[in-house]
Amino acid sequence: MTVRLYDSQAQALRDFAPLDPSNVTLYVCGPTVQSGPHIGHVRAALSFDLLRRWLTYRFGRVTFVRNVTDIDDKVLLNATDAEPWWALAYRMEREFTRAYAAVGILPPTYEPRATASIPQMIELIERLIEAGHAYPSGSSGAGASGDVYFDVRSWPTYGALTHQSIDAMEPAADADPRGKRDPRDFALWKGAKADEPASAVWDSPWGAGRPGWHIECSAMSRRYLGAEFDIHGGGLDLRFPHHENELAQSTAAGDAFARYWVHNGLVTVGDQKMSKSLGNFLLADDVLRDHDPLVVRYALAAAHYRSSLDISPTSFDEAEAALDRIRTFQQRATRALGLKGRMTAADLPDEFAAALDDDLGVPQALAVVHERVRAGNTALDAGDHAAAATAAVEVGRMTGILGLNPSDPQWRTAGGGAETAALDALVQTMITQRAQARESKDWAAADRIRDAIAAAGIALEDGPDGTHWSLNDG
Known part of the structure; x- marks a missing residue:
């Protein structure tokens, strides 16, 4: 067993070997909570939820830290007299938490807020100044701004993450440039301003x-994982300047920092990056109101985590159809074989594990899931209960690893909302009418009812314990 991950700094697949084989350490840049989450935020968090689940399966334990940036220019900008910045940040943090939980993203081991680690930030800045890699702006007298900057030209490897030369970089626009030695120097500490x-x-x-x-x-x-840890993750848009600057300041301060850099691809709309600044984002609340959370999880997980994901209405339709195939097979298997409660007790198929070992190949892993669903249905049709049982248990185990098992209690409302309940009531009424027609030997009426059900895209399965319906795969 060898897990391989694409390291953004090496720009290559690397065998993953954690510092401690019994405890993988993973840090992911969490949200800046100036406003509520869009679906791109959820996709990013889900990418690392899937990675965390697989690393937990392989290594037994993952210490997963995802921060909350609760103090930032954007948070201050969106605050009002009626809602101070700290109240806004807390309210938005709760919105992110609700969206993550809705799609089954596991809570992190630690979720620190930036405002709770100010002393550690000051200590790190002091180390950088002492090492000659940072400087306070202006003099210590009346002209001092209180700003402190990282001196990018003092650190020879600045640009190592994104493979850029300093002279090719844009100026850092995070503070007033008047106090900078170089326009690319970035702010470590921002002096108080009268309008804040x-x-x-x-x-x-x-x-x-x-x-x-x-x-x-x-x-x-550093506070939660130490001076050296295994994986630093985040969205592709964070590579520069955020992660580049993190790497520079941490290593310049003497820390080994992250051993692997993992970045997820962005969500696009019409092939354009989804962002709040462009105004083309889909709010997570709106998407979750319109679609079942399990369907949203599947739609966001089905593409490889490093690829761009272009979201359209068909994305959710395709995810719903795929989940219906899995759910229908599980229901058939449960009725025929009595497997309820034993769906996760099995080894994973080798090809499924190999797909996830290879840079978290979720699309290839899902292909294995659906191959087993097809094989299981074929076995049920042939009355081969042993093969059907094996397929059912494997499907439950694989989808459980991915957090996509429709039979999991957390998804008990999946496909079971008000619309589905209404549909079920109507179909059950027609099934009862068909049964009555057959009992009266009115075969023409029974056939008409069955044809009407089939025309609506619903398949019926007659069994010894009654008739059951499912959405037709076609």
Whole structure:
């Protein structure tokens, strides 16, 4: 067994070997909570939920840290007199938590807020100044701004993550450039400003102020995972400048930092990156209101985590159809074989495990799931109960690993909302009418009812324990 991951810094697949084989350490950049989550945020979190689940299966334990950026320019900008920045951040954090939970994303081991690690950020900045890689802006007198910057030209390997030269980079637009030695230097500490609330200010050796964005994750990952940890993850759009700056400041301070860099692809709409700034985003609440959460999870998981995912209405239709095939087979197997409660007691098929070992190949893993569904249905049709039982148990085990098992109690409402309940009532009424027609030997009426049901895309299965319906795969 060898797990391989695509390392964004190496730009190649690498065999994954954790520092501690019994405890994988994983840090993922979480949301900046200035507003509610869009579906791109959910896809990013789901990518690392899938990775975490698989690494847990392979290694037994994963210490997973996902931070919350609750102090930032954007959070302050969206605050109002009626809702201070800290209240807005907390409300938005809860919206992210609800969206993640709705699609079955497991809670992290630790979920630190940036505002809870200010002392660790100050300590890290002090180390950088002492090492000659950071400097306070201006003088210590009346002209001092209180800003502290990282000196990018002091660190020879700056640009190592994204393979850029300093001179080819755009200036850092995260602070007033007047106090910078180089326009690409980025802010580690931002001095207090008259137009910002006093509640967004902390004392520091350089004066009152607040941390820059990049220093937050360096300090929190070190605090919760140590100076060296296994995997740093996040969205592809975070590679530069955020992750590049994290790597530079942490290593310049003497920390080994992340051993592997893993980035998920972005969600697009019409092949354009989904973002709040472009106004083309789909809010997670809206998507989850319109679609079953399990369907949303499947639609977002079905593409490889590193690929771009273009979302359209057909994305959810295809996911729903795929889940219906899995669910219908599980229901058939349960009725025929009495497998309820034993769906997860089996070894994983080798080809499924191989797909996930190979850079978390979820699309290939799902292909194995559906191959077993087809084989299981064929076995049920042939009365081969042993083969059908094996397929059913394997399907339950594989979908359980991916968090996509329709039989899991957490999805007990999957496919069972008000619309499905209404459909079930109507179909059951027609099934009863058909049974009555057959009992009266009115074969023409029975056939008409069955044809009407079939025309609606519903398949009937007559068995010794009654007639059951399912959506037709076709």
